[in-house]
Each structure stands twice: as structure tokens, then as C-alpha cells.
Amino acid sequence: MIALYTLMEGVIAFFLIAGSIFALIGSLGLTRMKDFYMRLHGPSKISTLGVGCVLLASITYFSLLDGGPSLRELLITIFLFITAPVSAHMLSKSALHQKLARDPRTRGDPEEFQEDHEHSVEEAPQGDSKLP
């Protein structure tokens, strides 16, 4: 029985550390990236992987404490998994509506930017990228 508790403690510690490292990497991406459209990538990783791992750790801990399954934290996980893409979509739509400046390395050619392309004759097409 003691061996089981030690094993589950290790599992909970692993989930906690993994979730917090994911959250730190996502926030670092939010701080360091150049462009709004690049910055949008980080927070989706936080809300799915980071908080998902912490909530899994919480489920494991309280299930061990109660001696039975306690699945209430799964509500927050499901809610975040549903709402994170919706809010990211709304944010990108509002950014495209405001026509925020973008890095030349940002790919894609949405409708909202195409009026600018007609006036500037083939200025910096997408092959300009230094990335492979």
C-alpha cells in the first residue's frame, strides 16, 4: 500500500512539473514572439496542455485522498478544451479586422490583406522566408 502511495505521488509530481513547464513555455512565446499572429500560438498550448496536466494531477490527488474517483475537475478541463479554440478564433478575427502589422515571415494571404497587395507590386512575397 505504501508503494502504491509513493508511485501515485510520483505521478502527481510529474503532472505538476510538466504542466507548469508547458505554461512557462507558452508565456515565454507570448512575450518573445514578434507578431500578433505568432503570439496567438502560445496561449492555446497553455490552456490545453498546461492546465490540462495540472487538472489531471488534481484529479489523481483527490481520487487518492477520497479512496474513490473524484472527477469534478474534469468539468474545467472539458470547458477549457471547448472554449480555447473559440476565443482564439475570435481574437484572430478581431486582429484581422484591425489589420495589425505582420512580420514578413508570417505566411498566408487572407482576404483582409489583399487590397494592400494590389497597390504594392509583389513586395515581399512569401518566398522571402528564412525558415525552411
Next chain:
Amino acid sequence: MLDIALKISVTLFTIAIVLNLYRLAVGPSLPDRILALDTMYVNSIALIVLFGIWLGDRTYFEAALLIAMLGFVSTVAVCKYLLRGDIIE
């Protein structure tokens, strides 16, 4: 082992919230600031859940659920305001 993991995890989440606060203060445009606020509420959900694990108390779960729902609604409302100039048409 769980104590040390909890302390490390709370420290990393706090650093993440400070980085989001930097983006909230500096952020050149309005959607950047909304994105920073969105990330901050998600991180604060994780901090509240960690606090609940630390105390061994289940009461904090409801607070985390409330923050999740209200944060999503407020993000969508502000985005709608930026898109349309009005929230409820």
C-alpha cells in the same frame, strides 16, 4: 516529493503570470492585451487548483470553474466589441 513539486510548480506559474503582465503592459495593440488577459485567467485557474491541492481542500474547485466561465464570456464580449463596435446588437 509532492511538497517540492508543488513549490516548483507554483513558482513557474507565477513567472508565467509575470510574463503575461509584461505583455499586458507593453503590448502594442488592443488584441495583444486581450490575449494577455486571456492567458492570465487560464494561468490563474491553474494557480487556484494548485492552492487547493496544497491545502487538501475541495472548495477552491468552484472558484476555478467560475473564473473559467466568466473569463471566456468576457474575452468573447471584448472581441465582439472590437469586431462590431457593439456587443448586443
